Amino acid sequence: MEALSAVFQNFSHSYNSEDVSGFFVSLLFGLGPLLGGMVLVAFALAFRLQHALLTGVASGIAFVLGAWRPLQLLLSSKMGFLPLVLLLALGSSFAHISTTSALKLASRKRTSADTLSKVTGFSVSALTLQSFLSCVAVALHALAEGLALGVAAPKAYGLGRHMVLPVSLHGLPRGAAVASCIFGATDSWYGSLAAAALIGFVGPLSAIGAILAGIDYSGLDHLMVFACGGLIPCFGSIVRRALRLGARNGSFGLIIGIGFATVCLTCTKLVCLHTPYCNSAPEAVR
Numbered sequence: 193m194e195a196l197s198a199v200f201q202n203f204s205h206s207y208n209s210e211d212v213s214g215f216f217v218s219l220l221f222g223l224g225p226l227l228g229g230m231v232l233v234a235f236a237l238a239f240r241l242q243h244a245l246l247t248g249v250a251s252g253i254a255f256v257l258g259a260w261r262p263l264q265l266l267l268s269s270k271m272g273f274l275p276l277v278l279l280l281a282l283g284s285s286f287a288h289i290s291t292t293s294a295l296k297l298a299s300r301k302r303t304s305a306d307t308l309s310k311v312t313g314f315s316v317s318a319l320t321l322q323s324f325l326s327c328v329a330v331a332l333h334a335l336a337e338g339l340a341l342g343v344a345a346p347k348a349y350g351l352g353r354h355m356v357l358p359v360s361l362h363g364l365p366r367g368a369a370v371a372s373c374i375f376g377a378t379d380s381w382y383g384s385l386a387a388a389a390l391i392g393f394v395g396p397l398s399a400i401g402a403i404l405a406g407i408d409y410s411g412l413d414h415l416m417v418f419a420c421g422g423l424i425p426c427f428g429s430i431v432r433r434a435l436r437l438g439a440r441n442g443s444f445g446l447i448i449g450i451g452f453a454t455v456c457l458t459c460t461k462l463v464c465l466h467t468p469y470c471n472s473a474p475e476a477v478r
Contacts, residue, residue: 225370
């Protein structure tokens with residue numbers, strides 16, 4: 193008990209009230225992805241959306257997420273064209289090499305034409321494995337954004353309740369992309385919700401890590417652009433498969449995903465421009 197008391201006492205001396213507020217704010221960052229996953233699953237179940245359309249939706253959202261922050265940095269002259277393209281290329285190459293290596297490693301354990309056998313006894317199709325790897329790319333994107341939000345969280349007034357709206361709007365597309373990708377590959381609505389919830393945890397954990405480390409915003413834009421580059425090759429291969437399965441449904445899903453993500457991120461921008469909700473996070477949320 194004395195040791196535990198010493199730990200809490202040390203924590204209270206090491207972190208001020210702003211840091212404690214930041215911890216509470218960080219817990220709210222996972223609401224957006226979870227809500228996005230719930231909305232996607234509700235629509236998929238209600239309208240019985242097909243695999244090609246769901247995969248197209250996930251790919252469309254991912255492409256917008258991958259292009260949004262780099263375009264912001266380019267148009268605001270916060271980053272030059274050549275460094276931005278270089279970071280995007282590095283992120284894309286890293287994701288492509290990692291995904292290809294993982295698929296090749298898994299293919300060595302293939303027991304049939306389309307099924308990969310796991311040591312644990314359950315079987316995962318190649319498409320499902322590729323969908324999981326794409327979700328990892330989304331998680332890396334969420335990790336980078338969580339670090340930026342963690343820098344801003346301790347500055348949020350009112351324990352961050354004013355940040356709930358813009359942060360949730362910003363996270364909706366990410367949860368919808370993951371849920372759509374998993375639902376399209378597995379037809380499992382509870383698996384889709386679980387994936388969206390897990391992605392929702394990445395942001396808060398990353399933000400709390402940023403608060404504990406006491407980092408500032410410098411260099412996070414470069415990490416964000418690198419993570420954005422990783423989204424392109426992962427979802428590019430999935431959307432090509434979706435178009436082969438059904439060009440019409442895949443194309444329609446791609447348009448829906450692009451429109452949904454654009455509306456959500458544009459609404460976040462409008463909320464930040466016309467309300468004081470993002471005053472504590474001008475670089476992270478806008």
